[in-house]
Amino acid sequence: MRSPVREIMLMRLRETIRQPEIVFWAFIFPVLLAAVLGLAFRERRPGPIPAVVAREVGREAAAESLVAHLRREPRLRVTLLPAAEAARALRTGRADIVVTPADPLVYRYDAARAEGPLALAVVDAALQRAAGRADPLATATETVTEPGSRYVDFLVPGLLGMNLLSGGLWGLGWAIVDLRMKRLLKRFTASPLRRADFVLGQMLARAVFVPLETAALLGLTHLLFRVPVRGSLLDLAIVIVLGTACFSALGALLASRAQSMETASGLINLTQMPMLVMSGVFFATSRFPSALQPVIRALPLTAANDALRAVMLEGRPLSALGGELAVMAIWGLVSFAATVKLFRWT
Numbered sequence: 001m002r003s004p005v006r007e008i009m010l011m012r013l014r015e016t017i018r019q020p021e022i023v024f025w026a027f028i029f030p031v032l033l034a035a036v037l038g039l040a041f042r043e044r045r046p047g048p049i050p051a052v053v054a055r056e057v058g059r060e061a062a063a064e065s066l067v068a069h070l071r072r073e074p075r076l077r078v079t080l081l082p083a084a085e086a087a088r089a090l091r092t093g094r095a096d097i098v099v100t101p102a103d104p105l106v107y108r109y110d111a112a113r114a115e116g117p118l119a120l121a122v123v124d125a126a127l128q129r130a131a132g133r134a135d136p137l138a139t140a141t142e143t144v145t146e147p148g149s150r151y152v153d154f155l156v157p158g159l160l161g162m163n164l165l166s167g168g169l170w171g172l173g174w175a176i177v178d179l180r181m182k183r184l185l186k187r188f189t190a191s192p193l194r195r196a197d198f199v200l201g202q203m204l205a206r207a208v209f210v211p212l213e214t215a216a217l218l219g220l221t222h223l224l225f226r227v228p229v230r231g232s233l234l235d236l237a238i239v240i241v242l243g244t245a246c247f248s249a250l251g252a253l254l255a256s257r258a259q260s261m262e263t264a265s266g267l268i269n270l271t272q273m274p275m276l277v278m279s280g281v282f283f284a285t286s287r288f289p290s291a292l293q294p295v296i297r298a299l300p301l302t303a304a305n306d307a308l309r310a311v312m313l314e315g316r317p318l319s320a321l322g323g324e325l326a327v328m329a330i331w332g333l334v335s336f337a338a339t340v341k342l343f344r345w346t
Contacts, residue, residue: 009202
């Protein structure tokens with residue numbers, strides 16, 4: 001007797017192969033997104049810091065002297081502008097700092113921009129040395145380029161987590177609703193097929209494509225940008241499998257009773273968008289207020305992204321990822337159990 005789970009899985013695989021748009025969204029789109037963002041935020045030396053000296057009436061000589069001192073610092077690009085234009089340059093982001101000749105000197109910068117404090121430190125150090133300050137401590141600097149600390153290294157695990165999430169919600173949830181709308185699910189009501197077997201077969205079909213999607217994304221980004229995988233490939237595979245199961249179960253839950261594409265799309269977007277924004281796909285979760293951190297830590301995509309980055313970038317073993325794995329496992333088990341309970345054929 002054939003296994004019902006196996007037959008459902010094969011049915012879903014045949015449907016997927018017959019839909020070329022799925023190949024684009026599952027394989028090509030994540031790779032293109034990683035390539036474009038990797039090139040946009042590729043590693044490059046920072047340019048000179050734009051600094052402006054404000055020229056005020058009666059202090060023209062002092063302003064010229066400041067410009068001369070600051071232009072000896074190679075990390076600065078110094079411009080002399082009238083006071084009103086200098087203020088406009090700072091306001092529009094064309095200058096990181098404005099120096100106004102006075103007694104004492106006045107530094108104006110935007111503390112909310114990361115460039116502001118850096119510009120202040122460089123400008124003040126240059127002018128203090130010009131005034132005769134001697135550094136009491138001799139130092140030496142070394143510049144390094146270390147894969148793992150770049151934005152593209154941070155980005156790729158996030159894109160991998162995003163792909164697992166989207167594949168589970170859209171690839172599985174959307175497919176189930178499509179079957180319901182075509183009245184194909186209704187035919188199973190006359191069969192001995194259990195709801196748990198149907199959902200499990202759909203989840204296994206989704207899992208078949210995950211290794212191919214992962215290999216395409218990680219292979220190309222390693223080839224183009226040398227994105228490292230410092231941890232065990234087996235540990236990485238286990239995290240990916242657990243994430244796939246978690247998001248597939250969540251996608252099945254969202255589709256368990258949806259009667260239309262509009263309903264399914266609304267539920268999926270309502271679930272997916274907060275995680276894409278808050279779970280550290282494109283930027284660190286630490287940017288959000290501390291009051292939101294408990295909620296963010298409880299999201300399954302946050303756990304998946306943290307675990308993927310820990311294995312890929314830090315080389316941490318699974319034994320050090322108990323919290324992240326537990327979050328994904330709980331979400332997956334609860335979603336699967338709820339799906340089996342709530343699922344309707346019609």
